[in-house]
Amino acid sequence: MKKLVLSALCSVVLLMGALAGCNAFQKEENTTVELAEVTRSIFYAPLYVAMEQGFFEEENLNIELTTTWGGDKTMTSLLSDGADVALVGAETSIYVNAQEPAEPIINFAMLTQTDGTFLMAKEETDSFSWEDLEGTTFLGQRKGGMPQMTGEYVLKQNDIDPAADLNLIQNIDFANIANAYASGTGEYVQLFEPQATLFEQEGLGQIVASFGEESGALPYTVFMAKEGFINGDEDTALRFTRAIYKAQQWIYDASPEDIASTISPYFDDTPEEVIAESAVRYRDQESYAQTPVLPEEAWDNLQDIMEEAGELPEPSDYDEFVNTELAEKVMED
Known part of the structure; x- marks a missing residue:
């Protein structure tokens, strides 16, 4: 009888383990992220690297990329749920958040850190x-x-x-x-x-x-999303940020020829030698951010430039509209 009880208990433990394994697997099932990019540019090379080198795939993410051709159209797509994530200049989030939308726009991963x-x-x-x-x-x-x-x-x-x-x-x-x-x-x-x-x-x-x-340093192009996406699906946002960080590391280690051959499918009309030269020019001046973290100093510099131009609607609080926790976590991992 004792052996039967022990056997039953073992079966329950094994079943629970199997169920837990299934749940873990389900959590890592392929997730689709609708991504809107403001334009198609070699300036965004790390994004295309993440797609072509399989870094999103490693995170079980399926990226559906749409080029929206303009900051206004990009933010409209994000606000209307046509996109989960937008790749656009950080200044657009400042413009939108100043209008107090139903959900604030949160900048969570920086892609480029200088003017291009x-x-x-x-x-x-x-x-x-x-x-x-x-x-x-x-x-x-x-x-x-x-x-x-x-x-x-x-x-x-x-x-x-x-x-x-x-x-x-x-x-x-x-x-x-x-x-x-x-x-x-x-x-x-x-x-x-x-x-x-x-x-x-x-x-x-x-x-x-x-x-x-x-x-100087600027959050020139940033991945951003509505607060509900960040808070409601933090695991997806974390995996997305990790893929971008992998691509940022890759692009600083790769040869010009490897960069060009990797991202050339996104630039059909541009010779690979031009892609290589352009990408290296950006890399040499460190336009590509080396981590997804958006520093407060860069955020402040952005607002100084906007204010100088007479385009800053109101000061935008770094702690409220910038999330660095995801980027810092993937770097720690």
Whole structure:
């Protein structure tokens, strides 16, 4: 009788263990995350690395990526539950949270930590000086956007008054800026990669300065979500952040050729050597964040630039709208 009882108890223990194992397995079942990216850019290379190197797959995450082409559209998608997570400039969360939405937008993983634009001069020079811009036509970015705010901030830091010292053009759509410059508009232009490298190779200009190096650390592009997603599905958010951290580590160790071959499926019309050169340019100036943690100093720098541009609706509290716990946990693990 005693043996029968012990046998029954063992069976119950084994069954409970099996059920627990099943529950653990179910928790790690493949989870779909709808991700909206504000644009398609080599500036976001670590995201594509995470997808192509299987880092999301290792976390049992299925990423459904949509390019929404614009900060307003990206935030609309997030607020209307068209996306679980958005990859967009941190300034957009400040704009939205100032309007007191039903759920605040929380920044939880930083992807890029500098501005991603470069200053291109139409005339080649061996000794560029910011004073060279005085009296010229400068083809800048859309007013109110982070590239424009950072660009004007850098000009002022170098004693150039954007309103008085040059002819600043800001009424051209983002998608048409490069074409306008190539067609002859402006002596200087502010461009992202790979367009800047392509123009250099085509003899249309020379990269003479980096706005990323000049402006300092910024939460330029951040993964963000509604508070309900972070609090209600913390395990998914944690696994997502871990995949991004793996990609950030990978991209700083990989060769230019490996980076280019990995992310080339996302840039069909761009030669791999241009992808490699562009990605390394960003990596060399540490535009790619090396961890997902968004530091308070970078958050403050962002708000200083927005305030300087007259675009800060109100101060945004770091402790309220930035979550570093997920990033810190994956780094500890």
